Amino acid sequence: MTVEERRQQLIGVALELFARRSPDEVSIDEIASAAGISRPLVYHYFPGKLSLYEAALKRAAEDLADRFREPHEGPLGARLLRVMRRYFDFVDDHGPGFSALMRGGPAVGSSTTNALVDSVRQAAYVQILSHLRIEEPPARLELVVRSWISLAESTALLWLDGRRVPREELEVQLVQDFAALVAVGAAHDGPTAALLKPLLKDEPGDGPFADLVTRLVSLAA
């Protein structure tokens, strides 16, 4: 294996271990053993525990950011729902690694981790604006979109703690949360309302946005 191939292998092994236990609890010895190489050889490819962990979290952050990419085709609600499915696939697959990425922690250099988390949030924000076909959002809309991204993160972190709500329901719920928060924002801000109204006219009667309206009407009855 080339140096780069070996580095990528070790990152992959580390991420597999981080999917079951928090990075804090995974030692270099375990990573070496799982990769079938000696501990000193691991240090040949990564100068210290922190550099391997940061490389692993960086790959995970890039993987997560990639999942926000979605073709600009079809109704918006269905697009966002597909993104939410891929998001929960990632969360489901990476459990403790996802928590460590999002929460930081003793084994993780916090400024590096914070920068990675910010890059994931920014990727999500840029993708959402591109689907809304908005280049320079009003301050209120920016705030609503960014705070929804943080809502999606905390929902995923809370879900991981016991998985007491079916993830498929949370995927739909988060899409509908987005619609609800945008509606509240639009209800307070003319520019936001004006930008979003034309986007909603293509939403189909069987999509997640219409489903929310149906559910709320039935709840109110």
Added chain:
Amino acid sequence: MTVEERRQQLIGVALELFARRSPDEVSIDEIASAAGISRPLVYHYFPGKLSLYEAALKRAAEDLADRFREPHEGPLGARLLRVMRRYFDFVDDHGPGFSALMRGGPAVGSSTTNALVDSVRQAAYVQILSHLRIEEPPARLELVVRSWISLAESTALLWLDGRRVPREELEVQLVQDFAALVAVGAAHDGPTAALLKPLLKDEPGDGPFADLVTRLVSLAA
């Protein structure tokens, strides 16, 4: 001054400085100078920079948690709006210190800060459940309440970055976000809907919940 009085004075001086600049950027020299004592004397009361910073963040966290206490009287929407006003008073007064508390950072021992932030979130959660008169919430309701708390945090952090939206509007918007997210949760979960329906019948026509409905109806028209 007694030792405890001097410690409290230094904490107060530190918090005043953190209200204008991030704790990372405030030196022990500055705190000593603002308190009118020598640098070695500061170290007499706090063994190191970190212990003074942690004590200051702890007082700030307790102050913030106290602001969630609200008499169990009157309509729920109005209660939550009063809490949001006190919350933004805190955010407004503590700017950089609030960001440091919520985001962690290099000068802050992350496990201690994380524990403080968790205690603030837990205090908010316990208060909200007590106002909803619910002791053991269904999993979905717990998730909705906790994720709204995180939405309120990120909204406040985003607001601090430029203050481009009037805070009075965000206070109302967060109360209405709460109603919207709870409605989406209830639309998916029978037990949540059953618990919340009776709580809404006392909401007045001029409260923030009714205001949201009026705004949404006018938006849809």
